[in-house]
Amino acid sequence: MLKLSKRLALMMLILVFACPGFADEGMWMPHQMKELNLKAKGLTMNPGDLYKKDGTGLMSAVVYMRGSTGAFVSSEGLILTNHHVAFRAIQRASDKEHDYIKNGFLAGSTADEIPARGNIVDVLLDYEDVTPIVMKKLKPGMTPGQRYKTLEGIKKKLIAKAEKKGKDLRCSVKSMYKGNKYYLFKSKRLRDIRLVYAPPQSIGNFGGEIDNWMWPRHTCDFTFLRAYVSKDNQGTAHSPDNVPYQPKSVMKISVEGVKEGDFTFIMGYPGTTRRNYTLSELQFEIEKMKRRVNDYKGILSVFEEAGENDRAIEIKYASLVKGVSNALKNRMAQLEGFRKESILDKKRAFEKKFMEWVGQQPQRKKKYNDILTKIENFMRRNADFYLKKQQLDGLVRRRIGPALLAQAHLVYRAVEESQKPDIQRESGFQKRDRFTIENRIKLAERGYELETDKTYLKFLLKKLLKQGASQYPKALIPMLEKGSDAVDAYVDKLYSGTIMKDAKRRLELIKLKPAVLLKLNDPFIKLAVDLEKELKVLRDKENIVDQQREDLKMIYMAAMLEMHKGKIAPDANASIRFTYGYIKGYHPRDAVTYRSQTTLQGIMEKETGEFPFEVPEKLKALYRARDFGGYKDNNLDDIATCFLNTTNVTGGSSGSPVLNAGGEQVGIAFDMTYESVIGDYFIIPGLQRVISVDMRYVLFITEKFSRAHHLLKEMKLK
Numbered sequence: 001m002l003k004l005s006k007r008l009a010l011m012m013l014i015l016v017f018a019c020p021g022f023a024d025e026g027m028w029m030p031h032q033m034k035e036l037n038l039k040a041k042g043l044t045m046n047p048g049d050l051y052k053k054d055g056t057g058l059m060s061a062v063v064y065m066r067g068s069t070g071a072f073v074s075s076e077g078l079i080l081t082n083h084h085v086a087f088r089a090i091q092r093a094s095d096k097e098h099d100y101i102k103n104g105f106l107a108g109s110t111a112d113e114i115p116a117r118g119n120i121v122d123v124l125l126d127y128e129d130v131t132p133i134v135m136k137k138l139k140p141g142m143t144p145g146q147r148y149k150t151l152e153g154i155k156k157k158l159i160a161k162a163e164k165k166g167k168d169l170r171c172s173v174k175s176m177y178k179g180n181k182y183y184l185f186k187s188k189r190l191r192d193i194r195l196v197y198a199p200p201q202s203i204g205n206f207g208g209e210i211d212n213w214m215w216p217r218h219t220c221d222f223t224f225l226r227a228y229v230s231k232d233n234q235g236t237a238h239s240p241d242n243v244p245y246q247p248k249s250v251m252k253i254s255v256e257g258v259k260e261g262d263f264t265f266i267m268g269y270p271g272t273t274r275r276n277y278t279l280s281e282l283q284f285e286i287e288k289m290k291r292r293v294n295d296y297k298g299i300l301s302v303f304e305e306a307g308e309n310d311r312a313i314e315i316k317y318a319s320l321v322k323g324v325s326n327a328l329k330n331r332m333a334q335l336e337g338f339r340k341e342s343i344l345d346k347k348r349a350f351e352k353k354f355m356e357w358v359g360q361q362p363q364r365k366k367k368y369n370d371i372l373t374k375i376e377n378f379m380r381r382n383a384d385f386y387l388k389k390q391q392l393d394g395l396v397r398r399r400i401g402p403a404l405l406a407q408a409h410l411v412y413r414a415v416e417e418s419q420k421p422d423i424q425r426e427s428g429f430q431k432r433d434r435f436t437i438e439n440r441i442k443l444a445e446r447g448y449e450l451e452t453d454k455t456y457l458k459f460l461l462k463k464l465l466k467q468g469a470s471q472y473p474k475a476l477i478p479m480l481e482k483g484s485d486a487v488d489a490y491v492d493k494l495y496s497g498t499i500m501k502d503a504k505r506r507l508e509l510i511k512l513k514p515a516v517l518l519k520l521n522d523p524f525i526k527l528a529v530d531l532e533k534e535l536k537v538l539r540d541k542e543n544i545v546d547q548q549r550e551d552l553k554m555i556y557m558a559a560m561l562e563m564h565k566g567k568i569a570p571d572a573n574a575s576i577r578f579t580y581g582y583i584k585g586y587h588p589r590d591a592v593t594y595r596s597q598t599t600l601q602g603i604m605e606k607e608t609g610e611f612p613f614e615v616p617e618k619l620k621a622l623y624r625a626r627d628f629g630g631y632k633d634n635n636l637d638d639i640a641t642c643f644l645n646t647t648n649v650t651g652g653s654s655g656s657p658v659l660n661a662g663g664e665q666v667g668i669a670f671d672m673t674y675e676s677v678i679g680d681y682f683i684i685p686g687l688q689r690v691i692s693v694d695m696r697y698v699l700f701i702t703e704k705f706s707r708a709h710h711l712l713k714e715m716k717l718k
Contacts, residue, residue: 257633278372
């Protein structure tokens with residue numbers, strides 16, 4: 001390499017720190033932590049105790065909860081996570097007579113704990129670099145389709161081999177840096193999870209959607225769950241004979257609290273970030289976000305109207321409404337962030353510097369000179385395809401598709417895939433997925449109401465009418481061409497003649513052969529079959545298209561790694577990560593400065609007497625009497641409720657433990673500020689803040705408000 005001039009070296013240094021994913025802005029894998037010089041940053045515990053391959057490291061106390069995070073806080077399998085993480089389980093357990101959403105739930109003993117339906121917990125055992133094994137199978141000259149099939153095959157084989165070593169093992173192969181690295185993660189899957197304690201919504205969801213993504217915040221967003229296993233320590237389905245799981249590693253909780261400037265860190269399972277998107281990818285993403293915002297508004301209008309005067313229906317759809325509302329506000333904040341922070345201009349400036357770096361050496365020019373142009377051409381070429389696929393998926397998707405149509409599609413696909421050898425089945429439909437499929441069929445009953453489901457399908461089909469014939473699913477073209485009245489008649493006929501309304505019958509259907517299933521002549525099954533014909537074609541094309549994009553991004557990320565000498569964190573992908581930062585307020589706009597902590601006083605100031613700002617009388621009384629039970633923050637002379645720090649999280653990080661320099665849990669991460677949600681795409685250091693509930697507020701509510709002394713004793717705090 002040619003010797004760099006001082007000016008060039010300085011420019012390189014600026015480039016490195018300008019990169020949106022560098023250093024403190026990253027969510028790091030465990031093996032990368034040793035490169036972070038954490039002792040110099042403020043960590044006082046031994047960094048080697050954070051992750052250990054024998055499962056005794058602190059990181060092994062952190063669990064993956066399929067889209068969120070939690071942590072063991074007792075040797076008897078007690079898990080602490082967010083109220084909003086456990087919300088779906090709370091909703092599924094609720095009805096008008098047992099309204100645990102509104103009133104909360106507390107089990108006086110383990111015998112009183114109830115199933116947290118749908119919750120599954122994965123405990124990380126180990127992970128290993130399998131890049132050489134994967135790369136050995138990828139031959140030069142392969143087409144994108146061949147590469148996709150080869151990758152799928154080797155991933156399935158690696159997983160199957162690893163899972164043979166234990167009945168409750170759950171493994172996954174994850175790509176980092178867009179295919180430049182591959183890792184095999186091994187976890188113990190716990191399937192019997194029970195609800196222990198959830199505060200009432202006036203505490204656990206204080207502020208509701210009005211305060212969501214906002215600061216100052218006063219939500220006591222926590223819930224206790226417990227993991228159970230068989231007597232021989234196997235992760236099995238719910239059984240009265242199961243016993244509490246005994247983890248190797250448990251969080252130690254601190255009641256010392258935090259203050260401005262303190263070092264903190266978070267360990268969890270962040271879902272997806274896109275900080276390494278190119279300019280053309282961001283431009284496509286913005287247009288997709290705009291469509292999503294309109295979609296979410298329409299979905300909410302249907303379900304909010306249905307539950308407006310019917311608490312039973314409101315409970316049924318509470319989890320869906322909460323999730324869609326959360327996503328809507330998130331996308332709106334991101335769109336605002338793109339505009340206010342001129343993110344496209346920042347990305348454009350970075351790519352100019354990137355190309356200057358590429359042009360400095362002939363070898364770089366040969367490898368990377370046209371990569372941005374190729375990605376841009378790819379995005380332009382495939383934008384319409386992605387839109388068509390998204391529209392059709394929306395009719396059968398588990399969370400936001402009409403329940404009976406989504407169930408019919410699930411049943412048909414499960415039956416169809418079961419005819420193949422297991423290794424050839426699509427991911428999600430292998431033998432290892434049978435429990436999940438059956439669970440989805442059973443749990444559907446807790447999340448829909450027949451007439452509302454019918455109204456929702458009509459809404460979606462009439463929405464297609466407005467979008468034009470180019471977006472019509474092939475199976476529905478003849479009906480949709482007849483107009484709105486035809487939609488009503490068609491949907492009414494679907495629901496009147498189907499057996500899909502019976503959950504027990506649906507469970508029986510997945511055991512049938514395809515020919516037998518089709519002979520039933522069920523209208524929903526027939527529609528699902530017709531939609532699947534088109535979806536199958538689109539999925540096959542999507543696999544190839546996505547692989548083409550992955551191959552292009554692999555080259556781009558190889559350049560980024562070279563540019564930054566490997567010191568760049570991979571984008572989040574629901575694998576275990578570490579992020580650190582400091583307790584710090586922020587200055588979001590002119591004349592507005594936020595402090596880093598909130599207090600009970602702020603709750604009383606927000607109180608209106610109605611949800612989401614209703615304060616329970618008992619909490620008011622405790623505040624008036626200053627009966628803080630030893631949890632008062634002496635600097636604030638009050639109970640600290642929430643705090644900010646400069647760490648990095650995203651969706652999936654919810655429920656992650658926030659720890660102090662000594663490795664003690666001081667909070668639970670549950671949100672980002674409105675100004676920092678753009679950090680999924682581009683970090684603005686001055687605005688990047690994570691919101692966490694203070695452990696002292698959690699313990700104060702647990703002890704003084706709900707008098708759950710047995711839980712504090714179990715956590716060795718009393």
